[in-house]
Amino acid sequence: MSTNPHVKLQTNFGDMVIELYQEKAPKTVANFLKYTQEGFYDGTIFHRVINNFMIQGGGFEADMKQKPTHDPIENEANNGLKNDKYTLAMARTSDPHSATAQFFINVADNDFLNFTAPTSNGWGYAVFGKVIEGTDVVDKIKAVKTGNKGFHQDVPVEAVVIEKATVVE
Amino acid sequence: MPGTVWLASDIHLGPQVPATQAAFHDFLDMAGRQADALVLCGDIFDAWVGDDAALEAAPPWLAATLEKLRQTASLIPLWLGRGNRDFLLGGQLARSLGAHLLPDTVRLHTDAGDILLSHGDEYCTADASYQRFRRIVRTPWIQRLFLSLSLKRRLRIAQYARQRSMAANRHKQQDIMDVAPQAIASAFRSSGLGLMVHGHTHRPARHELLVDGRACTRYVLPDWDYDHSIPPRGGWLAIGHGTMELRGASPQPQPQ
Numbered sequence: 001m002s003t004n005p006h007v008k009l010q011t012n013f014g015d016m017v018i019e020l021y022q023e024k025a026p027k028t029v030a031n032f033l034k035y036t037q038e039g040f041y042d043g044t045i046f047h048r049v050i051n052n053f054m055i056q057g058g059g060f061e062a063d064m065k066q067k068p069t070h071d072p073i074e075n076e077a078n079n080g081l082k083n084d085k086y087t088l089a090m091a092r093t094s095d096p097h098s099a100t101a102q103f104f105i106n107v108a109d110n111d112f113l114n115f116t117a118p119t120s121n122g123w124g125y126a127v128f129g130k131v132i133e134g135t136d137v138v139d140k141i142k143a144v145k146t147g148n149k150g151f152h153q154d155v156p157v158e159a160v161v162i163e164k165a166t167v168v169e
Numbered sequence: 170m171p172g173t174v175w176l177a178s179d180i181h182l183g184p185q186v187p188a189t190q191a192a193f194h195d196f197l198d199m200a201g202r203q204a205d206a207l208v209l210c211g212d213i214f215d216a217w218v219g220d221d222a223a224l225e226a227a228p229p230w231l232a233a234t235l236e237k238l239r240q241t242a243s244l245i246p247l248w249l250g251r252g253n254r255d256f257l258l259g260g261q262l263a264r265s266l267g268a269h270l271l272p273d274t275v276r277l278h279t280d281a282g283d284i285l286l287s288h289g290d291e292y293c294t295a296d297a298s299y300q301r302f303r304r305i306v307r308t309p310w311i312q313r314l315f316l317s318l319s320l321k322r323r324l325r326i327a328q329y330a331r332q333r334s335m336a337a338n339r340h341k342q343q344d345i346m347d348v349a350p351q352a353i354a355s356a357f358r359s360s361g362l363g364l365m366v367h368g369h370t371h372r373p374a375r376h377e378l379l380v381d382g383r384a385c386t387r388y389v390l391p392d393w394d395y396d397h398s399i400p401p402r403g404g405w406l407a408i409g410h411g412t413m414e415l416r417g418a419s420p421q422p423q424p425q
């Protein structure tokens with residue numbers, strides 16, 4: 001039994017449990033736990049779903065309003081963890097060290113998102129956890145119908161809502 | 170300007186970019202709800218031949234955008250700056266929208282610090298022919314003369330100038346249409362500021378640089394194109410308490 005923390009995401013598509021790799025990605029895990037414990041993720045949606053790539057969420061409410069976040073964190077993508085299927089990584093802007101609350105779940109082995117060099121193109125995306133229960137829920141979400149919603153593309157037509165995120169004791 | 174300030178530029182609105190216009194209207198709605206102030210620093214419109222023309226005889230697409238801008242300005246302070254395309258945009262339009270007109274270069278006090286803000290074309294000093302054109306069209310008496318012409322003649326002159334410019338730009342090297350490093354350094358030096366934001370070049374980025382040993386940061390705003398570009402381009406800079414973040418443009422990660 002690992003001593004890694006676990007977080008349960010209850011969604012309107014079903015529940016999933018995530019194991020967080022505390023040792024390999026300490027800052028990212030602490031950041032994710034902080035948002036979870038604050039209830040930040042409750043009511044946020046998976047707002048960007050691209051089948052065979054990833055599902056991204058944790059930053060917008062159902063009306064596509066972006067929630068205010070804490071300061072960005074350091075990118076820990078150079079920790080050796082790979083963007084493999086069902087792993088979680090931090091989303092960010094084109095600035096490598098700009099991740100705040102949004103994360104994504106890889107739904108394929110996305111090798112091209114892995115760290116290769118400490119440059120703006122090579123930093124990659126910091127993996128910090130993996131879905132260990134409820135991968136079928138991820139499979140259901142990745143296949144939903146998407147469209148454009150105002151400023152955004154690949155937005156699920158029917159909202160995929162994280163109803164509650166809790167740290168599992 | 171305390172609170173959340175959003176900055177955008179280079180939307181290049183015109184009659185033939187309905188998707189870009191729709192995205193921009195959504196952006197204005199969002200700004201009205203989520204920002205404390207909105208600053209649009211140049212080339213909001215792809216062409217501008219006078220405030221009077223826009224206010225008295227706006228085609229439907231333009232009337233819709235002006236109404237949206239008016240709505241936004243009723244919710245939050247709205248600042249409009251002039252670009253190299255819409256340099257004739259003036260106080261008459263700003264007043265009619267309930268917006269404020271920005272000077273060409275301005276020092277913006279924000280919660281993230283003082284920012285040197287402009288459209289950015291003044292830094293493209295390697296493009297001598299453009300700078301010559303810029304000096305001429307920014308001459309007040311020439312502007313007055315142009316604005317005294319009939320709308321039909323103004324439109325004809327604008328179209329001619331645009332064709333000349335496109336033909337000339339085809340033969341210009343890419344790098345002379347970007348900002349000149351010396352011009353950037355000199356602006357940081359003379360302003361004494363460490364933060365700069367501009368648009369114009371359509372090369373969105375965050376650049377870290379040293380000027381006389383001083384760490385400076387330059388943000389370049391993206392241009393917008395939801396009609397011809399896949400994936401669509403567009404976005405803005407969100408300034409908050411100690412934070413500056415480019416948003417909207419190509420959400421990350423992007424598929425391969």
